[in-house]
Amino acid sequence: xxxxxxxxxxxxxxxxxxxxxxxxxxxxxxxxxxxxxxxxxxxxxxxxxxxxxxxxxxxxxxxxxxxxxxxxxxxxxxxxxxxxxxxxxxxxxxxxxxx
Amino acid sequence: xxxxxxxxxxxxxxxxxxxxxxxxxxxxxxxxxxxxxxxxxxxxxxxxxxxxxxxxxxxxxxxxxxxxxxxxxxxxxxxxxxxxxxxxxxxxxxxxxxxxxxxxxxxxxxx
Numbered sequence: 755x756x757x758x759x760x761x762x763x764x765x766x767x768x769x770x771x772x773x774x775x776x777x778x779x780x781x782x783x784x785x786x787x788x789x790x791x792x793x794x795x796x797x798x799x800x801x802x803x804x805x806x807x808x809x810x811x812x813x814x815x816x817x818x819x820x821x822x823x824x825x826x827x828x829x830x831x832x833x834x835x836x837x838x839x840x841x842x843x844x845x846x847x848x849x850x851x852x853x
Numbered sequence: 854x855x856x857x858x859x860x861x862x863x864x865x866x867x868x869x870x871x872x873x874x875x876x877x878x879x880x881x882x883x884x885x886x887x888x889x890x891x892x893x894x895x896x897x898x899x900x901x902x903x904x905x906x907x908x909x910x911x912x913x914x915x916x917x918x919x920x921x922x923x924x925x926x927x928x929x930x931x932x933x934x935x936x937x938x939x940x941x942x943x944x945x946x947x948x949x950x951x952x953x954x955x956x957x958x959x960x961x962x963x964x
Contacts, residue, residue: 788926788928788952788954788959790880790940792938793879794880795902809952810877810878810951814876
């Protein structure tokens with residue numbers, strides 16, 4: 755009985771998935787979302803560099819995004835470490851006091 | 854040895870990142886006058902950067918430019934009258950479009 759219920763449930767789920775896929779495939783093909791950064795308005799050299807990179811080489815732009823995210827994570831971690839240190843919590847050494 | 858590898862890796866990453874300064878494209882915004890799919894060209898009447906409430910995309914400068922879009926990434930299909938923003942490179946006498954954004958049909962500022 756349990757096996758039969760599971761079988762029916764699996765069939766219904768598979769049918770549901772197929773139906774949803776058919777509905778998605780039936781629509782008109784969506785066009786790509788293309789964004790061009792307007793570099794005519796930028797005066798800052800660094801902003802111009804990133805805007806140009808976004809327009810011309812999206813892969814290098816993605817590499818920059820990853821690098822900068824990692825750097826920001828490190829800076830935030832270091833800052834939080836300093837804050838915790840000032841509250842008196844020692845995070846540098848681990849002492850087991852229970853034993 | 855470890856130090857040399859670290860220095861070399863850092864230099865490689867830095868050069869990879871700074872090489873990006875070699876990539877620079879011009880940008881133009883304007884009204885689409887025609888999109889020829891067979892010839893892969895788009896003609897645009899250029900707008901300036903004097904934006905106002907009545908002219909959110911700038912005023913017409915009267916300059917007509919033809920862009921080769923053979924290798925360009927085109928978003929929403931341009932139609933005559935649409936405002937387009939095109940990033941392009943000048944190669945010889947031709948303006949080779951890299952990206953074409955349909956500004957009037959994909960206005961990010963409205964969201």
